[in-house]
Amino acid sequence: AIPLLTQAPLADLAPLLKTTPEALVASLEQRGYDVASTGQTLDAVAAGSDTPARELLFALMPAAR
DSSP states (O other): HHHHHTTTTTHHHHHHHHHHHHHHHHHHHTTOOOOOTTOOOOHHHHHHHOOOOOHHHOOOOOOOO
């Protein structure tokens, strides 16, 4: 399931992570990633860095309670 999530647009991924697309973009940008739009995928965002997309996904997941 993980590869499919990293291939989803951020706008589609945000509700699954209990956030908004804009907050997701802000969170990625705060971590130093360049995000062009909420239509980008985590794969596309990660492509410009040395970080695997799945690591981005795990970092963005809400903390377990």
